[in-house]
Amino acid sequence: MATVLRFLGRRIWNPAAEKVRLSSSLSGGGDFPVLKGQKAAQDLSKDTLKSHEITKDKEGQHKEAKKEFKIYRWNPDKPNSKPFLQSFFVDLSSCGPMVLDVLQKIKAEEDASLSYRRSCREGICGSCSMNIDGTNTVACLKPINPNTSKPTIITPLPHMYVIKDLVVDLTNFYQQYKSMEPWLKTRKPPKDGREHRQSPKDRKKLDGLYECILCACCTTSCPSYWWNPEEFPGPAALLQAYRWISDSRDEFGEERLQAITENQTKVYRCRAIKNCTATCPKGLNPASAILKMKSKHFLSDPVGEGFLIPRPVLEMEENTAVAAAERRSGCGLLSVMFGRRGLWSKKSTAADNGSQKSTSTAATATSNIQFTKSPGTELKKPRDDQKVSAEPIQNNKIQNQQNHNQRSVVPSKPSSNQYPNNHQLGSYENHQRSSYNNNSNSVDPYRGGQRKVPREAIGLSGELESMITDHQKAKGTSGLVRASSSNVMLYGNLGNLNQTGPVTAGVNYGNNNGYGVKRATMGAATATTTRSQDQSGSLCRAISTRMDPETLKIMGNEDYKNGNFAEALALYDAAIAIDPNKAAYRSNKSAALTALGRILDAVFECREAIRIEPHYHRAHHRLGNLYLRLGEVEKSIYHFKHSGPEADREDIAKAKTVQTHLNKCTEAKRLRDWNGLITETTNTISSGADAAPQVYALQAEALLKTHRHQEADDALSRCPVFDRDTSTRYYGPVGYAGFLVVRAQVHLASGRFDEAVEAIQRAGKLDGNNREVMMVSRRAQAVTEARFKGNELFKAGRYQEACIAYGEGLDHDPRNSVLLCNRAACWSRLGQFDKSIEDCTAALSVRPGYGKARLRRADCNSKIEKWELAVGDYEILKKESPEDEQVTRGLSEAQQQLMKRRGQDS
Numbered sequence: 001m002a003t004v005l006r007f008l009g010r011r012i013w014n015p016a017a018e019k020v021r022l023s024s025s026l027s028g029g030g031d032f033p034v035l036k037g038q039k040a041a042q043d044l045s046k047d048t049l050k051s052h053e054i055t056k057d058k059e060g061q062h063k064e065a066k067k068e069f070k071i072y073r074w075n076p077d078k079p080n081s082k083p084f085l086q087s088f089f090v091d092l093s094s095c096g097p098m099v100l101d102v103l104q105k106i107k108a109e110e111d112a113s114l115s116y117r118r119s120c121r122e123g124i125c126g127s128c129s130m131n132i133d134g135t136n137t138v139a140c141l142k143p144i145n146p147n148t149s150k151p152t153i154i155t156p157l158p159h160m161y162v163i164k165d166l167v168v169d170l171t172n173f174y175q176q177y178k179s180m181e182p183w184l185k186t187r188k189p190p191k192d193g194r195e196h197r198q199s200p201k202d203r204k205k206l207d208g209l210y211e212c213i214l215c216a217c218c219t220t221s222c223p224s225y226w227w228n229p230e231e232f233p234g235p236a237a238l239l240q241a242y243r244w245i246s247d248s249r250d251e252f253g254e255e256r257l258q259a260i261t262e263n264q265t266k267v268y269r270c271r272a273i274k275n276c277t278a279t280c281p282k283g284l285n286p287a288s289a290i291l292k293m294k295s296k297h298f299l300s301d302p303v304g305e306g307f308l309i310p311r312p313v314l315e316m317e318e319n320t321a322v323a324a325a326e327r328r329s330g331c332g333l334l335s336v337m338f339g340r341r342g343l344w345s346k347k348s349t350a351a352d353n354g355s356q357k358s359t360s361t362a363a364t365a366t367s368n369i370q371f372t373k374s375p376g377t378e379l380k381k382p383r384d385d386q387k388v389s390a391e392p393i394q395n396n397k398i399q400n401q402q403n404h405n406q407r408s409v410v411p412s413k414p415s416s417n418q419y420p421n422n423h424q425l426g427s428y429e430n431h432q433r434s435s436y437n438n439n440s441n442s443v444d445p446y447r448g449g450q451r452k453v454p455r456e457a458i459g460l461s462g463e464l465e466s467m468i469t470d471h472q473k474a475k476g477t478s479g480l481v482r483a484s485s486s487n488v489m490l491y492g493n494l495g496n497l498n499q500t501g502p503v504t505a506g507v508n509y510g511n512n513n514g515y516g517v518k519r520a521t522m523g524a525a526t527a528t529t530t531r532s533q534d535q536s537g538s539l540c541r542a543i544s545t546r547m548d549p550e551t552l553k554i555m556g557n558e559d560y561k562n563g564n565f566a567e568a569l570a571l572y573d574a575a576i577a578i579d580p581n582k583a584a585y586r587s588n589k590s591a592a593l594t595a596l597g598r599i600l601d602a603v604f605e606c607r608e609a610i611r612i613e614p615h616y617h618r619a620h621h622r623l624g625n626l627y628l629r630l631g632e633v634e635k636s637i638y639h640f641k642h643s644g645p646e647a648d649r650e651d652i653a654k655a656k657t658v659q660t661h662l663n664k665c666t667e668a669k670r671l672r673d674w675n676g677l678i679t680e681t682t683n684t685i686s687s688g689a690d691a692a693p694q695v696y697a698l699q700a701e702a703l704l705k706t707h708r709h710q711e712a713d714d715a716l717s718r719c720p721v722f723d724r725d726t727s728t729r730y731y732g733p734v735g736y737a738g739f740l741v742v743r744a745q746v747h748l749a750s751g752r753f754d755e756a757v758e759a760i761q762r763a764g765k766l767d768g769n770n771r772e773v774m775m776v777s778r779r780a781q782a783v784t785e786a787r788f789k790g791n792e793l794f795k796a797g798r799y800q801e802a803c804i805a806y807g808e809g810l811d812h813d814p815r816n817s818v819l820l821c822n823r824a825a826c827w828s829r830l831g832q833f834d835k836s837i838e839d840c841t842a843a844l845s846v847r848p849g850y851g852k853a854r855l856r857r858a859d860c861n862s863k864i865e866k867w868e869l870a871v872g873d874y875e876i877l878k879k880e881s882p883e884d885e886q887v888t889r890g891l892s893e894a895q896q897q898l899m900k901r902r903g904q905d906s
Contacts, residue, residue, distance in 0.1 A: 065091065065092040065093055065146070065148050066089045066090070066091055066092075066148060067089070067090055067092055067144070067145075067146075067148045067151075067152065068087055068088070068089055068148075068151035068152070069087070069088045069089075069090060069102055069106070069151065069152050069153075069154060070085040070086070070087050070088075070151050070152070070153045070154065071085065071086055071088060071103075071106075071114065071154045071155075071165070071166070072084075072085060072154065072155040072156055072162075072165065072166060073085070073086045073114075073165055074162055074164065074165060075164065075165075076163065076164050079641050079642055080644070083162070085153065085155075086111075087151070088102075088106050088110060088111075090102050090105060090106065092144060092146065092148075095144075097143055097144060098139065098140055098141065098142060098143060098144065099132055099139040099140075099142045099143075099144055099152070099154065100118055100121060100128055100139035100140040100142075101144075102144060102152075103116055103118075103139060103154075103166075104118075114165060114166075115163075115164040115165040115166060115167050116128065116130065116139075116165060116166040116167060117129075117166075117167055118139070118140065120140070121140045122140065123138055123140055123141040123213070123281065123282070124213060125213065126138060126213035126214050126215030126216075127215075128140050129157060129215035129216055129217050129281075130154060130155065130156060130157060130166050131154070131155045131156065131157060131158060132152065132153075132154050133145070133152055133153055134153070135279060136157060136158075136216075136217035136218070136220055136221045136279045137217060137279065137281050138213075138215050138217070138281045139154075141281050142281075154166065156168045157216055157217070157220040158220055158221070158226070159220060159225070159226040159229075160173075160216075160220055170216055172229050172230065173214075173216050173219055173220075173234065173236070173237075174214075175732055176219075176229075176233040176234055176237045177214065177233075177236060177237045177240060178732070178734070179233065179237070179732055179733055179734075180233065180237045180238070180240050180241040180244075180256075180260075181244070181256070181769075182240045182241075182243075182244065183244075184196065184244070184247065184249055184250055185244075185250055185251065185252040185768075185769065186249065186250070186251045186252075187251050187252075196249040197249075198247075198248055198249055199248070202247075202248035205246050205248075206243060206246060206247060208284055208285060209239060209240075209242060209243035209246065209284075209289065210243055211282050211284060212236055212239055212240065212282065212284060213281075213282060214236060215281060216234075216236060217279050217280060217281060218234070218235040218236055218239075218275070218276035218277075218279055218280050218284075218286050219234035219235055219236045219237070219276070221275040221276060221278075221279045222234060222235055222270075222275055222276055223271070223273070223275070224269045224270060224271060227611075228265065228269060230604065230607070230729060230730070231265035231266070231269070231729060232265060232266065232269040232270075233260070233266055235270075235276035235286035235287070235290065236276075236286065238260065238266075238267060238270070238286060238289065238290050238293070239284065239286040239289045239290075241256055241260055241267075241293070242289040242290070242292060242293050243289075244256060245257055245293065245296070252768075255765075255768075257293065257296060257297055260293065261293070261294075261297040263725075265729075267290055267293050267294060267297070268294070270287070270290045270294075272287060272290070272291060274287040548578075549574075549575040549576075549578045549579045549582065549585065550575075552571045552572070552574050552575040552578075553571070553572065553575050553584065553585060553588060555571050556568040556569075556570075556571035556572045556575065556588060556592070557588065559571065560588070560591065560592055560595070565592050565595040565596050566592075566596065568588075568592045569589060569592040569593065569596065572585055572588050572589040572592060573589065576589065581612055582612070583609040583610070583612040583613035583616045583619060584609075584616075586605045586606070586608045586609035586612065586619070587605070587606065587609040587616065587618060587619045587622060589605045590602040590603075590605035590606045590609065590619070590622055590623075590626075591622065593605060594622075594626065597720060598722075598723075598726075599626060599629060599630065599691045599720060599722070600630075600722050600723070600726045600727065600729075600730045601723075601726060602622075602626055603623065603626050603627070603630070603730065604730075606619050606622055606623035606626060607623065610623065615644075617642075617643045617644035617645060617646045617647075618643070618646055620639045620640075620642045620643040620644070620646070621639070621640065621643035621646035621647065621651075623635075623639045624636045624637070624638075624639035624640040624643060624651065624655075625651070627639065628651075628654065628655050628658060628688050628689065629688065629689060629690055629691040629692065630689070630691055630692050631658065631662060631684070631689040631692030631694060631695055633655050633656075633658050633659040633662065634659075636655045637652055637655050637656070640652050640655065654687065654688050655688070657687050657688070658684060658687045658688050658689050661680050661683045661684040661687055661689075662684055662689070662695075664676075664680040664683075665677060665680045665681055665684060665695070665698055668680055669698065669702075672705075674702040674703075674705045674706050675702075675706065677698060677699070677702040678699060678702045678703060678706070681695050681696075681698050681699035681702070682699065685699075691720045693719055693720070693722065693727070693731075693739050694735075694738075694739065696715060696716055696718065696719035697716070697719075697738070697739050697742040697743075699712075699715045700712040700713075700715045700716045700742055700745075700746055701742050701745075703715060704742075704745055704746065704749060707815055707845070707846050708846065709746075709749040709750060709815070709817065709846040709847050710750075710846070710847040710848060710849050710850075712746050712749065713746055713749070713750045716742070716743060716746050724762075727739070728766065733766035733767060734766065734767050734770075736766060737762075737763040737764075737766035737767035737770060737773060738763075738767075738770075740759045740760065740762055740763035740766070741759075741760065741763050741770075741772055741773055741776055743759045744756045744757075744759035744760040744763065744776055744780060745776060747759060748776075748779070748780055748783060748813065748816070749813075749815075749816065749817070749846070749847075750817075750847070751816075751817060751818035753780070753783065753784040753787060753818075754784075756780045756784075757780050757781065757784055760773065760776050760777045760780050761777070763776075763777075764777055778812075779812045779813060782808075782809060782812040783809045783812055783813050783816060783819065785809075786805055786806060786808045786809025786810075786812075786819065787806070787809060787818065787819060787822070789805040789808075790802045790803075790805035790806040790809070790819075790822055790823075790826075791822070793805055794822070794825070794826060799826040799829045799830050800826075800830065802822075802823075802826045803823055803826045803827065803830075806819045806822050806823040806826065807823065810823070815842070815845075815846050817843040817844075817846055817847045817850050817853065818843075820839045820840070820842050820843040820853070821839065821840065821843045821850065821852055821853040821856065823839050824836040824837075824838075824839035824840045824843070824853070824856055824857075824860075825856060827839065828856065828859070828860055833860040833863055833864050834864070836856065836857075836860045837857055837860045837861065840853045840854070840856050840857035840860070841857065844857070849880075851877060851880060851881070854873050854876060854877055855873070855877060855886070855887070855890075857873055858870045858873035858874050858877070858890060858894070859890065861873065862890065862893070862894055862897075865897070867894050867897045867898040867901060868898060870890070870894040871891065871894045871895055871898055874887060874890050874891035874894055875891065877891075878891055
């Protein structure tokens, strides 16, 4: 019965028994002994016992002590209602010692509709994580503050979408955790076939890494995760990454380290303010783990052409680098992170001084979260001292030159992380809040054979030098050209000259991730160049407006209405660079990106607009439509419901129709009903999910299963082409790898062997343990090698051996049209025309448009005097290639021979 009551939230509280349990716990005995060495657990038990001693009177009896608890409430069934703090008064003398006991008591006795997560009650599952009095923690381990004069405020984990009351959506948190591949990865099984062994010394290295309970307290207290939840994995995920990198049994440590250091959005997004360490309820230190990964990556990078630091030196220097780094505080400068100097020539600049002045440490985690990212959270108007200034941010040297020459200099972009969004509950505005001040001068590091430099270590002068160097390399000259003010490089976003040529290709002046960072776009080179050409004029127009963001937005709107989407995008980017915290600019940029076919980038911009202004109805509606096109129906419906006046019943009905077809697709694939799957994917696309790669992949897979290779290629060609890195960022490594597997199979079936191998190799890097990836990889490799071997033998005139080589490839892929057609050529050279016709027919059965196979079959039919069949093939080829002389000549000869035979027969 006690178990049942406890499960239902009505656990009987016995103060005397609880005191005995806590006292015995402190002494190491009892049912739940404190682990030796766990100081955090001992302090927790002492605080709990002390809090309940306060509730006793002079005679030792528990006295009634009413305490107010303010709990965040929001009902998803009433999406237009705002969240609020509801007060509950609880008698501490009849309640357990932990905050979770209070929640259980309130739910059982006062309000059964109160929603929160809980399970183990012992700090093991991490499900009851929430924000209590400004600190992220788990409610089952948080003692009640016995001070009855001050209310305890309980809110959901900050910057997370709220499902109801204290329950938040942790989907992205778990996806980031999954992307770290938190499991043992080895290249081969253990020799004895039992398990991979580990020495006690190596096992001890994992202490403080494996104990994470995935409560998300650290991740949701991290400002880098607040601003970049889709890019930055968060402290919890990175802690697990280091746990497996440090595991002596794992054989993919270098690959894991490379995956999280390949760009600036993962481990290098951490600013080392250590909120995660301060708030972890298990006393773990994610910040130290992240710092060690930075050190490991830094020390293992090349320091010159063809030179690597030897491994013994790496291991010796790592501890020194980490120890030196931990003695400093900062936001990511190289010397601050690693404590190593003298790697570059020392050159002081005003920009460096400026960046150092802007670096500051953050407040402690006791006040780390004062607002939540709930659907109903009301935006608070920013104070005057929090508004983004439109004045240029310049170093002293440039400012002096400007005053001397009376020339204007384009201001550098302020970073959105310099001005964190401040939206709070109405009744919660006056409570303490913490601020985080990060370095905003973030630019791209130098690339090449030298050691990689963090963005923050370059500054404005470094950015200018890199621009000049890149321009000189591109032009093949080191000479300077004279611009409007002084002897400086004429660069796309510097100076005030109108340039007719393209801006430097590959540079996107947008601010997609909320930071004022110039970064290279990751699309195709031709598309990037075209985009730069279209935007060059708009950038000059932007400069001529003296960088007024509202004017830029109006100009962008005009270009958008006129169909000049690339120019509109450039103007919106310029407006965002000046005022990155304006949701309307992000939403308009999303519309321009959608018009340009960059759906995933549009989604990221809409998300950012909603993050800035949670009640922005138009952004919700736009994001709902984007999710619908991507086949994300549940997310689409959610945003349609939060689009306010923009909402339309037809939108939700359309989304539900797509959901119905998607469910049928899932069922058809489960039953291996490939024809049904083809039908349902077609219906799904026509119903609105016209930009969903997973739907096109399902359709192509079904067509391959039914041996309709040409139709599979056509289906996948209709799928929108998204940038590789953007797709990985949106769908995750595993999701994008699944799409690449299907694409590799389509390439293979269509005879594009090199593209197939490239696609499956990328899939292997993203999801190397996937069984399907390994199977397709082996097949692609075998078929490619067979094609190459057969071609070499054919060129040498060894046709019989070439037939055997092509046959070996067909053993792995029996319906590969290219191998069949190539073998048909060998049979034809050997005079075995019937076998050649048979192989050509097999190739045409899967690819009716394969012209080479049809031409070869027509030629073989002519040689065995089957003129009618030859004429049929030649006529089809004539329609497809009317100017082909070989086809015209073959058709004429076959028609003459056919007429001659018919004349003889008559």
